[in-house]
Amino acid sequence: MGKIAMHTSSSENMWIGGAIVLIIILTILLRKLAIYIDCKAKARALAKAQRSDHSQKDRELSSLSTTKTIRTYALEEIKVATRDFRIRIGVGATSYVYLAELGDGRFGAVKRVMEERGGCQKMFLDEVSILLRICHPNLVGLLGFCLDKGEQLLLLEYMPNKSLFDRLHNHKGKSSGCLSWSSRLSIALDIAYALDYLHSVADPPVIHRDVKSSNILLVNDDHAKLADFGLCKLGHHDDFTAQTPTIIRGSLGYVDTNYLNTGLVSPKSDVYSFGVLLLELITGMKSLQGSITLAEWTSEYRKDQDAEALMGMLDPKLNGQVNVEQLRVLVHVANMALLENSMARPNMAEIAHKISSCMEHPPESELPV
Structure with a gap:
């Protein structure tokens, strides 16, 4: 009788122990399931939020594109x-x-x-x-x-005629022949019109921040288009100057010195870059001459309006085939655009007017060949 009781008690203990182990295992499984369900729910919520954010951006882009049928x-x-x-x-x-x-x-x-x-x-x-x-x-x-x-x-x-940089500096571009003086004036005017539009007509205004010859694509030798808007910054009609310094963007040799020193960007930063572009068209040289910028390299030449001094900075491939008064206008515009005081620089409308005027009524004075 005592043995039977002991055996029954032992069996009950085994069942109780097994039940406890089973409860523990089920508790662990249920907890893991709860964590899995919670993670899935959070993932779905995050994906939904991301889709919503992308959808909002898509709707904004779509609403903008309707007017241009993009x-x-x-x-x-x-x-x-x-x-x-x-x-x-x-x-x-x-x-x-x-x-x-x-x-x-x-x-x-x-x-x-x-x-x-x-x-x-x-x-x-x-x-x-x-x-x-x-x-x-x-x-x-x-x-x-x-x-x-x-x-x-x-x-x-698609612009099949490549960039102004290619045309001026690469062997294949130069093998097409020298870009004439009148073509250089016309290209400068096209880009002046483009920047004036971005600064004064676009709403909100746009600061390009990367005006350079490799971002100027040629329709032909006489006309060009400004490209690459990846570094653009939107401005405001009432106050173009950034309230706080921004990370410096742009290309060496073209970047506004005031922007480099302060981190403050404005349309006058594009004006500075345009000034360097004019020097590139006048000299046929790249924006950097080793460690010296083209603005620095030409500084002594640009101080003097004497014809011989101007000839000293002129692209030799032009063989002197330029109008000296037009050259004086372009050098003067470049000097004003490159002023250290950005507020004293002209705006692009004023620059476009000066270039256009000297093209429409070309003075008779020419440099000797």
């Missing part, structure tokens, strides 16, 4: 047009540019923003937003864009 493209369409990004026609600070066949003999240029080159979605969306707001014959136009499967792509006007 369309969005699927990634597969861009891949077909570029033959899977086969022909690279340009390289930017954060992007590569590829040739795209649009059909009916039309071509486009696809700017592919690359994260590994420092590009990011915010910069891409900012550039699209700016391109959708602006329209001018001297600005490279947006044809469409793609934000699909991690790709950030802009479909832009």
